[in-house]
Amino acid sequence: QGKNNLRPRFLRCLSSTMSSSTQPPRVPNLIGGSFVDSQASSHIDVINPATQEVVSQVPLTTNEEFKAAVSAAKKAFPSWRNTPITTRQRVMLKFQELIRKNMDKLALNITTEQGKTLKDAHGDIFRGLEVVEHACGMATLQMGEYVPNVSNGVDTYSVREPLGVCAGICPFNFPAMIPLWMFPIAVTCGNTFVLKPSEKDPGASVMLAELAMEAGLPNGVLNIVHGTNDTVNAICDDDDIRAVSFVGSNTAGMHIYARAAAKGKRIQSNMGAKNHGVVLPDANVDATLNALLAAGFGAAGQRCMALSTVVFVGNSKSWEDKLVERAKALKVTCGTEPDADLGPVISKQAKERICRLIQSGVDDGAKLLLDGRNIVVPGYEKGNFIGPTILSGVTPDMECYKEEIFGPVLVCMEASSFDEAIDILNRNKYGNGAAIFTASGAAARKFQMEIEAGQIGINVPIPVPLPFFSFTGNKASFAGDLNFYGKAGVDFFTQIKTVTQQWKDIPTSVSLAMPTSQ
Numbered sequence: 001q002g003k004n005n006l007r008p009r010f011l012r013c014l015s016s017t018m019s020s021s022t023q024p025p026r027v028p029n030l031i032g033g034s035f036v037d038s039q040a041s042s043h044i045d046v047i048n049p050a051t052q053e054v055v056s057q058v059p060l061t062t063n064e065e066f067k068a069a070v071s072a073a074k075k076a077f078p079s080w081r082n083t084p085i086t087t088r089q090r091v092m093l094k095f096q097e098l099i100r101k102n103m104d105k106l107a108l109n110i111t112t113e114q115g116k117t118l119k120d121a122h123g124d125i126f127r128g129l130e131v132v133e134h135a136c137g138m139a140t141l142q143m144g145e146y147v148p149n150v151s152n153g154v155d156t157y158s159v160r161e162p163l164g165v166c167a168g169i170c171p172f173n174f175p176a177m178i179p180l181w182m183f184p185i186a187v188t189c190g191n192t193f194v195l196k197p198s199e200k201d202p203g204a205s206v207m208l209a210e211l212a213m214e215a216g217l218p219n220g221v222l223n224i225v226h227g228t229n230d231t232v233n234a235i236c237d238d239d240d241i242r243a244v245s246f247v248g249s250n251t252a253g254m255h256i257y258a259r260a261a262a263k264g265k266r267i268q269s270n271m272g273a274k275n276h277g278v279v280l281p282d283a284n285v286d287a288t289l290n291a292l293l294a295a296g297f298g299a300a301g302q303r304c305m306a307l308s309t310v311v312f313v314g315n316s317k318s319w320e321d322k323l324v325e326r327a328k329a330l331k332v333t334c335g336t337e338p339d340a341d342l343g344p345v346i347s348k349q350a351k352e353r354i355c356r357l358i359q360s361g362v363d364d365g366a367k368l369l370l371d372g373r374n375i376v377v378p379g380y381e382k383g384n385f386i387g388p389t390i391l392s393g394v395t396p397d398m399e400c401y402k403e404e405i406f407g408p409v410l411v412c413m414e415a416s417s418f419d420e421a422i423d424i425l426n427r428n429k430y431g432n433g434a435a436i437f438t439a440s441g442a443a444a445r446k447f448q449m450e451i452e453a454g455q456i457g458i459n460v461p462i463p464v465p466l467p468f469f470s471f472t473g474n475k476a477s478f479a480g481d482l483n484f485y486g487k488a489g490v491d492f493f494t495q496i497k498t499v500t501q502q503w504k505d506i507p508t509s510v511s512l513a514m515p516t517s518q
């Protein structure tokens with residue numbers, strides 16, 4: 001029951017932009033190559049944050065279904081790992097082509113479920129697409145090492161082999177990019193995969209999986225199970241899952257890191273952030289203000305690399321007024337509107353939390369230069385909108401500084417010297433990204449050398465690395481030791497086997513001493 005090889009109603013609804021049906025479709029799991037309706041007794045509504053319409057319903061997958069997904073992945077592994085690497089690369093080559101062809105449909109789904117503007121949704125897909133393109137060169141990325149003649153007639157070489165069944169657990173804020181950070185690298189290395197999308201916006205993952213299957217990914221290589229904490233815990237505990245890739249909050253990330261490690265799994269856990277932009281008085285005013293607006297308010301501040309904190313050094317503080325004027329001009333509306341600059345935040349609860357943190361800033365003595373809390377968006381009065389908000393005179397002891405706000409709120413601080421600014425940044429517990437705006441090479445170099453953050457931008461506000469490098473959070477922003485994508489991503493999804501071979505004429509004498517390379 002529920003199992004079929006036809007396109008389930010959810011996928012058909014997606015193709016017709018989800019407007020043709022009165023009942024919200026149920027989001028299917030993907031198990032062993034079939035999109036199947038879950039037999040779950042509970043479902044969660046996926047809600048359009050701009051309208052509150054129920055877009056679809058996502059199941060709390062049953063334990064039997066979860067086990068079936070892992071077992072399908074386990075069954076698919078032996079033949080997939082033995083499939084030539086060139087064939088696996090070609091699946092990715094076709095996959096990237098299909099993503100490009102379906103970009104508009106994917107973007108519309110992302111905007112409908114997540115709220116970001118259509119243009120931003122295209123960026124979300126494109127940054128994931130780049131990882132798929134990168135995976136097309138996996139043979140080179142996965143190459144081993146070889147040293148001939150380590151001893152007489154003896155050579156040693158190492159090969160990178162896949163691990164087996166791997167899993168990925170995703171956040172809501174990049175419904176396409178983050179799943180694409182995970183499974184394309186994992187499966188092209190020869191692993192099979194179980195993906196758990198965010199329960200808030202699972203549509204893009206399902207669409208991407210459908211495209212991956214169309215590109216030639218064999219049944220069982222990629223599986224999808226939906227759900228929340230129970231599904232995540234099942235992933236952490238399952239003995240057949242060898243590695244877990246996680247992106248999301250620190251609460252979930254540290255829990256997963258501890259629980260999955262207790263079962264001997266590899267984990268890469270990308271977590272929260274408080275990214276600072278340091279503004280030196282010699283920076284270009286226009287370019288800097290535009291960068292601060294884009295990186296502070298883009299995606300309604302719901303990016304892990306959002307520049308949510310500005311540290312004005314010396315008299316660059318006088319630029320605050322201009323920043324406020326420009327922020328006021330940004331258009332807040334539903335992401336499908338052509339002139340939208342920022343859309344809603346993900347949920348009513350998120351809006352309440354953000355508004356509470358803004359108020360805490362005011363109560364703690366910060367100055368509210370721009371207040372977006374009471375915005376009403378014509379035509380979308382029920383949406384979870386918050387307009388650009390700017391708090392000034394914030395100090396490190398305030399809750400609005402210590403907490404990741406994850407909304408369209410710029411927290412402004414002051415430092416009397418560059419050294420003081422560096423000190424503020426390094427005392428923050430997070431270390432995802434940091435940017436400096438300056439015309440001084442010496443200052444930029446000092447910043448790069450002294451700041452404890454994974455991604456440094458020099459006159460670049462959101463320095464998310466392209467896939468030939470890795471995404472490299474530090475401190476509380478990352479747990480694990482092998483980062484996402486780039487060389488580290490391939491290392492994460494492979495293990496090394498070292499082979500020592502001897503080919504020489506048969507020795508005539510016997511020695512029981514420990515072999516040495518002489």
Ligand code: NAD
Pocket residue numbers: 169170171172173174196197198199227228229230232233247248249250251252253255270271272273303304404406432471473477
């Ligand atoms: P979240 O932690 O609430 O959810 C992420 C995933 O974990 C979801 O799939 C969810 O079902 C699961 N989950 C949530 N709570 C859980 C729990 N207690 N036990 C087990 N599983 C749980 O995160 P979110 O709100 O979806 O995403 C926003 C967060 O993600 C922000 O903190 C943001 O900075 C972070 N993020 C980080 C990066 C990065 O690369 N560092 C990228 C994107 C987002």
